Amino acid sequence: MLIGRETEQRRVDRLVAGARIGRGGALAVTGEPGVGKTALIDDALGRLEGVQVLRATGTEAEKDLAFAGLHLLLRPALHLLDALPEPQEAALSSALALKAGTAGDRFAIGAATLALLCRYAEQAPIAVVVDDLQWFDRPSAEALAFAARRIDADPAVVLLAGRSGACDDLVGGLDVLELSGLDAAAAGDLVRALEVAPPTDEQVARLFAATGGNPLALLELARNIELLDDRAPGLPPALPATLTAAFSRRLAELDPGTRTALLAAVVANGDLHHTGEVCRRLGLHVSGLGPAERAGLVVVTGSRVDVRHPLVRAAVYSEADESLRRVVHLAVADLLPDDAERRAWHLAEATWGPDPEVAGLLEAAADSAAARTAYTVASTAYERAARLSTDTDRWHVMLCTAAEAAWTGGLHDRAVALLDEIETQSVPERTRSRTLRIRAQIAARSGSVADAVDILERAAPDAPTPDDAVFLLAEALHAAFYLADAAVSTRLTTSLTGAVAAAGSPRARAIGLAATGMAKVLSGEGGLAEIQTSVPLLAAHADPVEHPEALPWLLTTPLFLRDAETGAELRRIVDDVRSRMGVGLLPNVLFHVARDQATSTAWSRAAANYEEAIRLARETGQGTDLAMSLAGLAWLESRQGRGDACREHATEAVRLCTQRGIRMGEAWCLYAVGDLELATGDPRAATETFLDLSRRLQEWGIADPDLSPGAELVDALLRLGRPAEAEAEARRYAAAARTKGRPWSVARAHRALGTVADHRSFDAHFEAAIEHHADTRDLFEAARTHLAYGGRLRRAGRRVDARAHLRAGLESFDDLGAEPWARTTAAELEATGEKVARREASGAASLTPQELQVSLLLAEGRTTRETAAALFLSPKTVEYHLRKVYTKLDIHSRAELAEQLLGS
Structure with missing residues (x-):
């Protein structure tokens, strides 16, 4: 029975009760060692009936084994793998080394984990429990946390227990229950329940003051209360060092053979068979664990030797002689001929110095982990392989690969530290170039975009091939787009033009042309010819899954062309590969x-x-x-x-x-x-904002009329009664649009000119604008032109002509959901004498973003499971959202859903 945890028990019980009725959830229980995380979870599980439990405990011995924890946790549910959608089945099977293949990225594995848990929960409610999360291998922990954050409408509860500060990044986004020590009364009740000489009130007070109510500390020190006297008066004991000392004291009471058997159990990660075999090789018998079990340090059940607490493991391992530890690791390695990764790690712990054979085994283990997207594990293995390598031409390559794997796995600080170490040494230029590229990726995604551009530009001259130089410079230009610095883009374009001329592949040429064209467009120096030339090359030679360096250009090229047809093939490619990403x-x-x-x-x-x-x-x-x-x-x-x-x-x-x-x-x-x-009717504020934007674009050297607020600024100035300034802005903007010559900006320019033109010429500008709008995909801009034209016609006394354009604008604004513009247009239309009946918000406008995502995929013909896979949700969560959508839209079938949404 738990003492002093009534509030925490109720919180866990509510979560479990919700899971029973299909309202799933997750809870991370964190706290210092010994505070009672496991006891709280065990208490909840002990009261469950009719619930399937998936449970695993992280161990230090397996924290560097890719997906070891996930495999252990999911083992009872693995028979359902074949029931998952094929991409998810392939991703998870590969990650768990059940099948050969490519696992996909770490989040794809998280989505597959969610799908498997939800499938398992279809049989009966499930409780997924992980203890010592801080010792779970990171890829497993990330996959499980990804799934836990998405448990919603399923009969499932996820309980994760880990040390405070050691797994905070993993449990982000989850509800967290931070366990503190017991209060004074509960602490007294706990120690008085021990089968030892009852402590005095004064001793209970000292124990509570020393431990802060930590249950394990209370129990251990109550049995060894004299350890409190090892500290100077007024100072607390060094916890958990004092706890370790308490365990060490209990270890010292055991004979050497029992301590060695305990060490074998710890190194063998609790495998009783391997523990016994190691003992046999050392001339001992596994029955030597008996005294340790009677001392309450381990529990032997079936094929397992479970150590009572991580601090016991730490004490057993740290107290052992270093030579003996190496002997035990070597013995365990010999027992694992078919488990290359575990064998490699045990051999690494058994070696005394550089060892090329062990380095090779660790590198192979790292390659295997990376292939299954266990990048954090791979990083550790690559680094260890580098430390053990005797090949002076290989250590820096492995260390660089370790840094790259760390970054890919989300360990920013570790990646930077490894790069710093490499760059303090004399290494070949190829390695130096590679470290710079990794630094640039880190800067672009999590630091300074300007730093990323600078690093990539410096790395390009040392690229091993002309194609690599193109990719580096194109990546720099893509970063420079976010930087919005025309001077930087122009400088990079000059370098890239020469690199493209030397490129050896159509893919490199396509990417180089797209990047060059984009930079020129931004600075107002043409560029459209290069972009248009790149389109068929990108479509034919740039699969974004096989060639991820091409993805930015497949995505951005249609945005720069901005017409109805060009780039349509690239849109189809991107839409196709989204399901494979x-x-x-x-x-x-x-x-x-x-x-x-x-x-x-x-x-x-x-x-x-x-x-x-x-x-x-x-x-x-x-x-x-x-x-x-x-x-x-x-x-x-x-x-x-x-x-x-x-x-x-x-x-x-x-x-x-x-x-x-x-x-x-x-x-x-x-x-x-x-x-x-x-x-919303504040033209003065709008004018100030648009003028500020125009000034900034000019300072940055950005001359692309597509980014200029010229047309909007003309509108705002006219509303303020500043026609001369509006006309000057309209002519300036029109000149830039004519120079670019693309229909989107030319249409907007004609609209601006139409609003400032005299009564004899405004029709020509507005009609030209409408004609150019027809060559674009932007219904909103066309509607604004109809509004502006209709308003101008109304003020000229041509009410009948005005109504046709205002009706067209109102219909488009209503279809899009541009509510303030629809209100303005309706007011203009009523000013012509026409009665306007406004639509009520319906359809997509009434749905939340999550409901809309679900609805669109279902309306397009995907099944519930396909939709769940695409959105990283469970099928029951999809069904939950769909029920809410049906209620909001007052519909009863997917056919009605498609009818309402696909035209919106």
Whole structure:
């Protein structure tokens, strides 16, 4: 029976009770060693009936074995693997080394883990329990945490227990129960319940003061209360050092043979057969564990030797003679001829110095872990292999690979530390170039974009091949896009032009041309010819799954061309590969797709994709994509009239952009806020915002009219009664648009000119604008032109002509969900004498982003399980959202769902 944990028990019980009725959830129980995490969970599980339990405990011995923890945890459910969608089955089977193949990224494995748990829960409610999470191998812990964050409408509860501070990053996004020590009364009850001489009240008070109510510390020190006297008066004991001393004292009471048997059990990770075999080789018998079991240090059951507490393991291992530890590791290694990874790690612990054979085994183990996306484990193995290597031409390569694996696995500080070490040594130029590229990737995703550009530019001259030089410089230009610095882009373009001329593959040429064209467009120096030439090359030679360096250009090229047809093939490629991409790449993909959709009629899809990109970017620590997705969503929300959400997202985006030097995101946020101010009737604030944006773009050297707020600024100036300034801005903007010559900017320019033209010429400008809009995908811009034209016609006394354009604009604004613009258009239409019946918000506008994502995929024909896999949800969560959608839309079938949404 637990003492003093009534509040915590109720919290766990509520979670378990919810899981029984299909409201799943997860809880991380954290605290210092010995505070009672395991006892709390055991107490809850002891009262369960009819619940399937999946349980595993992390151990130091297996923390560097890729997916060892996940395999142990999921073993009772693995017979259901074949029931998962094929991509998920392949990802998880490969990660667990059950089948050969490519596992995909670490988040794909998390999604497969979720799918398997939910499938297992279809038989009966499940409880998934992990103890000592801090010792779980990191890939397993990440996969499980990913799944735990998405347990929602399933009969499943996930309970994770780990040390405070040792697994905080893993349990982010989960409810956390931080266990503290017992209160004084409960502490007294606990120690008085021991079968030892009852402590006095004064001793209980000293124990409580010394331990802070830590239950394990209370129990151990109550049995060894004289250890409290080892500290100076007034000073607390060094916990957990005092606990370790308590365990060490109990170990010292055992004979040497029992201590050696305990060491064998610890090194063999509790495998009783291996423990017995090691004992036999050392001339001992496994029955020597008996005294340790009677002392309460281990529990022997079946084929296992379970050590009571991690501190016991630590004491057993640290107290053992170093030579004996190596002998035991070597003996365990000999017992694992078919387990290459475990054998390699035991041999590494058994060796005294550099050993090329062991280094080779560790490198092979690292390769295997990396192939299964266990990058953090692979990093440790590569580093250890480098330390044991005697090959002076290989150590720096393995250390560099260790850094790259650490970064890919999300261990930023470790990656940087390894790179720092490499760069203090004399290494070949090829390795130096590689370290620079890794540093650039780290900077671009989690640090300064300017640093990333600088590093990539410095690395390019030393690239091993011309194609590699193209990829480095193109990557630098892609980073420079976020930087919004035309001078930097121009300098990089000069270098890239020469590299493209020497490129040996069509893929490198396509990427180089796309990057060069983009840079030229931003600085107003042409570039469209290069982009258009790159399109067929990208379509034919750039599979973004096989060649991830091509992905940015497949995504951005249609955005720069911005017409109805060109780039359609690239959109189809991206849409096809989205289903083959792991979630690690999805924030960037979804951000670009959402941006493209926001410039077409698919606003509902754009909003859903922005929301998903933001959620995944937060979860995966991809700060650049988070900032840009927030900025893009703010811009869309400004047009929808969602003022509070727009300003909230813009504020967060600006903060992130300022920290990281992402000027392009700052520009988008200014555009969003200015558009919102204009739409909601504050032309003075809009004018100030647009003028600020124009000044910044000029300072940065950005001359692309697609980024200029010229058309909006003309509108704002006219509303303020400043026609001369409006006309000057319209002519300036029109000149830039004519120079670019693309339909989107030319249409906007004609609209601006139409608003400032005299009564004899405004028709020609507006008709030209409408004609150019027909060559684009942007219904919103066309609707704004119809609004502006209709308003001008009404003021000229041509009410009948005005109504046709105002009706067209109102219909488009209503279809898109551009509420403030629809209100303005309706007011203009009523001013012509026509009675306007406004639509009520319905369809996609009434759904949450999560409901919308689910609905769109189902409406497009995906099954429930396919939708769940695509959105990293469980099928029951998809069904839960679908029920809410049916209620909101007052529909009863997927056919009705498709009818309502696919046209929106």
